Amino acid sequence: MDDQLNPEMPIVETYRGVGIHAFQSQERIDSVVKPEIDQVFTIDEPENLWQYVLSAMNAPEARIWAGAKLTAMIEQRAHKRLPLLSFTVAHVRAAIAGLSSHWADPSAYCSLFDRFAHREAAPRPAEYGRALEEYFRKIERDRLMVCGWRSDGNGKLRAPGDTATAVSAG
Amino acid sequence: MSERKKAGRPSRRDELRKAIEEAGVDVDMVDPHRLLAAIAIDSKVAPMTRIQACVALIEHPRRAADPGKSEIISDSKPATAAPADQGIPDDDITRRAFQIMKTGTSR
Numbered sequence: 001m002d003d004q005l006n007p008e009m010p011i012v013e014t015y016r017g018v019g020i021h022a023f024q025s026q027e028r029i030d031s032v033v034k035p036e037i038d039q040v041f042t043i044d045e046p047e048n049l050w051q052y053v054l055s056a057m058n059a060p061e062a063r064i065w066a067g068a069k070l071t072a073m074i075e076q077r078a079h080k081r082l083p084l085l086s087f088t089v090a091h092v093r094a095a096i097a098g099l100s101s102h103w104a105d106p107s108a109y110c111s112l113f114d115r116f117a118h119r120e121a122a123p124r125p126a127e128y129g130r131a132l133e134e135y136f137r138k139i140e141r142d143r144l145m146v147c148g149w150r151s152d153g154n155g156k157l158r159a160p161g162d163t164a165t166a167v168s169a170g
Numbered sequence: 171m172s173e174r175k176k177a178g179r180p181s182r183r184d185e186l187r188k189a190i191e192e193a194g195v196d197v198d199m200v201d202p203h204r205l206l207a208a209i210a211i212d213s214k215v216a217p218m219t220r221i222q223a224c225v226a227l228i229e230h231p232r233r234a235a236d237p238g239k240s241e242i243i244s245d246s247k248p249a250t251a252a253p254a255d256q257g258i259p260d261d262d263i264t265r266r267a268f269q270i271m272k273t274g275t276s277r
Contacts, residue, residue, distance in 0.1 A: 017258055017268055041259070064271065072266035079225070 007139045009100045016041065018065045021100065023128040023135075024109065032122070036062035046073050046085055053095045056110040056121040060099040067096040102136040203227065229262065 011019035013029070018037050020029055036059045043049050049070040053063050070092050074085060098104065098111030105112050106129035110121035124132075141157065148160035180188070190197060209215055209223040258264060 018271070041257075065267070068267040068270040069263060071270050072263045075266065076263060 007102050007136060009104055010135070018061055019100075020061050021104075023104075023124070023132040025125070025128075033059045033061050037065055040066045040069065043069075046070060046077075049073070050085075050087055050092070050095075053092060056108075056114040059122075060096075060104070060109055060111070063096050064099055067092050102139070104132060106130070106132050203230075 010022040012022045013020050015034050015037055020033055024033070040049070040052065040062050043052060043066070049066050052058055052066045053070060055063075058066075071089050074087075074089050074092070077083075077085070096111075098113050101111075103112050104110075105114065105121070106124065107126075108114075108121040108123050114121060144157055149157045150160075152158050206223045206227050210220050210227060212220070215223075
């Protein structure tokens with residue numbers, strides 16, 4: 001779902017129904033991301049899926065898919081009046097928050113929220129990190145321009161009627 | 171030669187068949203989805219019954235009459251249309267997980 005306030009990561013291809021993010025090499029997609037998505041398809045135990053979702057070592061696309069699958073399992077268990085698990089839908093959403101949005105980490109394949117708990121995420125090459133930052137900065141700039149912000153000619157954006165406040169135009 | 175009629179009370183199946191014949195209902199023409207939909211929108215029915223009807227409709231979306239087609243007719247079709255040859259399991263969990271991903275609640 002596209003959202004101006006929370007822009008999504010662009011999808012370069014869809015593998016088994018799961019969107020694969022841009023800003024990574026085709027080699028990584030083929031050798032890491034797709035096998036991990038395949039792995040999630042084989043996991044049926046909620047506890048194992050939960051551990052998978054938590055680990056920043058796993059690819060963001062596979063974690064998002066695992067989170068969606070886990071959420072569906074939790075919903076089904078609630079509907080069937082089965083015993084509650086040790087985690088809820090809110091926990092799952094928190095664990096994968098930001099992975100597919102502008103909160104994605106430019107320096108690693110995880111979200112910025114993962115960085116303090118997990119430092120084991122695979123590093124993102126600098127050129128892809130710069131491209132990611134540029135992509136979301138452009139979206140933010142376009143959004144501000146629509147809201148009436150204008151460039152002052154020095155690479156800065158100024159709010160409507162505001163001559164003092166300026167932000168970098170990127 | 172006519173079949174000899176069994177003595178005693180008619181079985182439950184015979185009673186049901188007789189009742190259906192008297193009502194003039196062709197069971198092949200009964201559409202469970204229409205019945206569920208009628209329950210779901212009937213304001214005179216108990217709220218929990220209506221909710222259960224909605225849940226049943228969501229869990230069992232109408233499929234095409236042609237068995238060769240796997241396309242779901244109702245609006246609740248899988249959010250991500252993926253080719254069948256990609257080995258995607260066709261179960262409730264997987265379908266619901268794709269809907270969740272599509273609605274963006276996993277972001």
